[in-house]
Amino acid sequence: MKHLYCILFILLCIPFFGFSQVTLTADGSGNTYELINSVLAPNYDVVEVPDCKHTTFGRHIDELFDTELNKNVFRFYAHANEDDDRCKNSDRQRTEIKSYDKSPENLKAVESEKVVYKWKMKIDANFQASPNFTHLHQLKSVGGDFSSIPMYTLTARKSTPDQLELRQTSTDDQETLKKVDLSLIKGHWVEFTEKIEFGTNSFYSLEIKRIDNQTIVFEYENNTIDNWQYGAEFVRPKWGIYRSLNNVQDLRDEAILFADFSIEEVSTLSLNDLKSNNQIIKTFPNPVVNEIQIIDTISEDYNQIYIYNVLGKLVDTKAKITSKTLNISHLKSGTYFFIFKNDEKIISKNTVIIQ
Structure with missing residues (x-):
């Protein structure tokens, strides 16, 4: 029991407002792939490039x-005629970085999680896009029925005038949410701030701001948009150049600049959430190994159980159980917060130690 009190005291001293941020910043050392991998997936490879095709x-x-x-x-390069899609014969080509299943957990967004993505980008004043697609950023699901199509994309497209499009889908049929004249960002450093709550009927916003004069050239916000594709395990970000070769005559060799990537999980647990360990709903034993018993002692019902780790990250959600026995064997050893909710109302807050 003394051990539990010490843990809780430490946790109450942590400011749970913005709690898990990962940044990727160029350092000029020349070991660029190694630097990217060390941040986005240590000991693995998140760089998708056509190096083996265009070896010279x-x-x-x-x-x-x-x-x-x-x-x-x-600096991300794409050559119109020499490059392909990771050394595969294809109608497209890519030079991209990403997070993926080998990445740390705080780089993989799960349902109910809130994340802020930030980065800087500069495309050349003479940048050319095709009438098909030139993706510069994606939020893409892993797993589920609709993982083949990105949930969100920022796409440059040849038009009159050329456009930068924000496109979205929660299924397999993307639509354009908003577009802006591409000339407003050509030749300028711009900063992107993308905020999203992953789930149905949730929040999404995107702001693009010129760095030199602080002019906002693009704004979009929606509080009731579906930000989850059915069956997805998690969502990962991608940045770079991913473009169609179906109209290669419209393309040219491009070098796009990126800087200061940031992925920040925003806590849904406040300091007040942690101060009150109001165990109206009983959970035992504690500590627990594989299964925990849940006993309702009140008439007020709950419909969801949210499980957070000590960093405030939502690691799992469960619907109300009927068997009174919840299997938690998939969770690693440590201290967790079980929040019982009826819609948005918190019914009970329980601290559980898993051995």
Whole structure:
């Protein structure tokens, strides 16, 4: 019991407002792939490039010093005729980075989680897009029926004038939410701030701001949009150049600059949530190994159980159980917070130690 009190005291001293942020910043060392992998998936490979096809060019992502930002930045190359899709014969090509299943848990978004993605980008003043697609950013599901199509994409498209499109789907039929004249960002460093709550009928916003004069060139916000594709295990971000070759005559060799990638999970647990350990619903034993017993002692009902780890990250959700026995063998050893809710109303807050 003394051990439990010590854990709770430490937790109450942690500010649970923005609690898990990962940043990827160019350092100019030349080991660019190694740097990217060390942040997005240590000991694995998250870099998707056509190096093995276009071997004479070398690495398609490198770093350089940018005098406008006064710092090192990443440079992503795409060659219209020499590059392909990761050395496969295809109607498309890509030079991208991502998180994926081998990435740390805080880089894989799960349902009910709130995440803020930020990055800076500069496309050339003479950048060319095809009438098909040139994706610059994606939020893509892993698993489920609709994982083949990105849930969100930022796509440059040839038009009159050329456009930057924000496209979205929760199924397999994307629609354009908003578009902006691409000339507003060509030749300028711009900063993207993308905020999303993963789930149905949830929140999404995107802001694009010129860095030189702080002008907001694009704004979109929706409080009731579906941000989850059925059956998905998690959602991962992607950045880079992913474009169709169906109209290669409209394309040219491109070098797009990126800087200061940030992925920040925003806690849904406040400090007040942790201060009150109001165990109206009984859970035992504690500590527990594989199964926990849940006993309702009140007439007020609950319909969801939210399970958070000590960092405040939502690690699992459960519908109300009828058997009174909840299997938690999939959770690692540690301290967890079980929040029982009826819609948005918190019914009970229980601290559980899993051995």
